[in-house]
């Protein structure tokens with residue numbers, strides 16, 4: 001068991017474990033070296049030797065308290081048989097969603113197709129670098145995965161609302177995702193994941209009248225399932241309008257906050273363990289700003305169980321020495 005799980009289980013307010021979303025990735029020269037020679041991102045995620053190595057790179061360099069497995073939230077749609085590619089300077093690009101095809105996929109087919117991810121988790125969690133550290137497995141929340149499956153590209157680029165008119169189709173996709181995201185969660189836990197994080201990156205797109213249907217209900221189903229396996233679950237409903245209502249309805253063990261929300265309001269309203277918040281752009285500035293901003297979050301959450309992290313992923317242009325300084329600041333607090 002690692003520092004994060006211990007802290008969450010004991011409601012410890014004294015220690016502040018640290019890891020960063022996208023800690024394994026493009027800001028690290030050792031990652032770029034591997035990426036250069038491996039142009040196909042899905043193949044890289046499904047290469048257990050390389051994906052486990054990439055997962056361990058930031059642990060070696062910064063001694064983070066947890067490793068997050070190098071994979072993607074779009075790996076389950078790929079496992080279901082939808083075409084998924086990552087295009088340079090564009091991002092994810094998915095093929096047409098064929099509901100009949102994904103409805104016929106069997107559990108074994110899905111698990112076998114993604115076996116390399118589970119093997120990678122096994123390799124990582126058994127590495128001696130992970131002694132006293134957690135291995136974080138993850139899934140996208142059903143809503144966010146559905147958005148990519150139907151929109152076929154990032155909604156940041158172009159979001160086609162009309163795809164949400166066919167309610168019958170949406171219900172069917174949610175059903176399939178509920179089943180297979182649970183399988184993906186369980187497979188990760190069976191192979192060594194000690195925490196599950198659920199990324200709802202596009203939660204902010206949903207208005208109040210649809211929030212039960214698209215966010216609370218499908219996510220709490222995964223949260224209940226993960227808790228039943230005795231593993232803590234962290235939810236990140238990015239840019240959601242009301243974190244307090246989210247926590248009351250979805251009941252995660254930990255909630256990760258984004259950098260737009262006022263941390264003081266969160267600290268006064270929410271009693272469960274909190275993770276994250278710091279704007280990743282702060283890591284593009286200088287040591288003094290990094291220190292002041294990090295201490296601000298640590299002070300605001302000093303009476304909370306608080307896991308240090310960012311309000312979104314590390315940006316590719318981040319200088320690794322700034323990350324090193326951030327870790328030092330948090331560990332010395």
Ligand code: 1CP
Nearest residue numbers: 021022023024025068069070071072073091154199201313
């Ligand atoms: O080298 C490259 O071009 C690939 C860039 C990359 C990386 C490093 C992508 C493509 N995914 C990843 C890894 C990844 N994705 C991890 C690995 C572990 C780590 O955090 O270090 C994780 C947890 C994710 C999760 C993920 N993928 C999310 C949720 C978090 C978030 O950023 O909001 C989302 C939305 C995705 C989709 C995705 N995959 C890749 C990109 C560029 C995107 C985002 C596209 C968009 O903006 O809509």
